[in-house]
Amino acid sequence: MSETVTRADDRLIVALDLPNALAALEMVDQIGPAVGFYKIGLGMLTGGGLALADELKQHGKRVFLDMKLFDIPATVKAAVSGLCQYELDFLTVHGDPHVVEAAASASAGLPTKILAVTFLTSLDRGDLDRSLIRPGELADLVVDRARTAFVAGADGVIASPHEAVAIRALPEATGKLIVTPGVRPAGSASNDQKRIATPAEALTKGADHIVVGRPMWQSENPRQAAADILASIRNI
Helix, strand or coil, X not given: CCCCCCXXXXXXXXXXXXXXXXXXXXXXXXXXXXXXXXXXXXXXXXXXHHHHHHHHHHCCCEEEEEXXXXXXXXXXHXXXXXXXXXXXXXXXXXXCHHHHHHHHHHXXXXXXXXXXXXXXXXXXXXXXXXCCCCCCXXXXXXHHHHHHHHXXXXXXXXXXXXXXXXXXXXXXXXXXXXXXXXXXXXXXXXXXXXXXXXXXXXHXXXXXXXXXXXXXHCCCCHHHHHHHHHHHHCCC
C-alpha cells in the first residue's frame, strides 16, 4: 500500500465491502490519494477488518468502522472501549438510547465519533411492518429516531439522503454529523438500496459525508470513478 499524499475531500467515504483486507488494500491503491476516508463493514470483520483499519490509520487514512453494535449497555461499552484503541474516526451503533448512551460514555474524550443508525437504507415501510415497528411514515420515524439518538449523546446519525433535510433542521442536530449511505452516482444501479440519491443531492440535502461502495469497486477504473464523484461535489 502506497503512502497517502493529500486528502482532497473527506466528504466522500468509500465502502471497502470486499472479501478480505488484501483485496481492500489493493482497491485503496487503485483509487489513489484522492480519497482519504474508508468504511469497513461487518462483512469484512472475519476477513481482517480490524487489521485493515489499523493499516489504513498508519497510512494517514481516516476510518469509519461500520459495526452497528447492539447489546446490553455493559457489553456495548466494553466493545466500544476496545475498538477505540484503533483511533477510529467513526463507529456505528444502533440508535436505541441505551446503546447510544453506553457507546458515548465509552468514547468520551476520545477521537472516535459515535454514529447512530436510524433505519437501514435497504428498508422501506413494508420491511418495518414485518419487523413490528410502530405505524407511521418512514421519514417521520427516522427523524424521531435521530432526535432520540442526539439526546442520548450520539455525535451523528446514519440516515438516507431523503431524511437529511428534516434531520438537519432539528434543534438537537446542531453540531452533529449526518452520514448518508445509499448514495449512487447518476446512472448507477440501486442494487439492494431503496432510499438513494446522487452524491450532489445527498450533500445538498444536508449530509456531511456520503458513502459510496459498489459504484466504486465494481468500476473498471476506480480511480476515475472517485475523480468523477469528487468533481460532481466540488462546488457544493
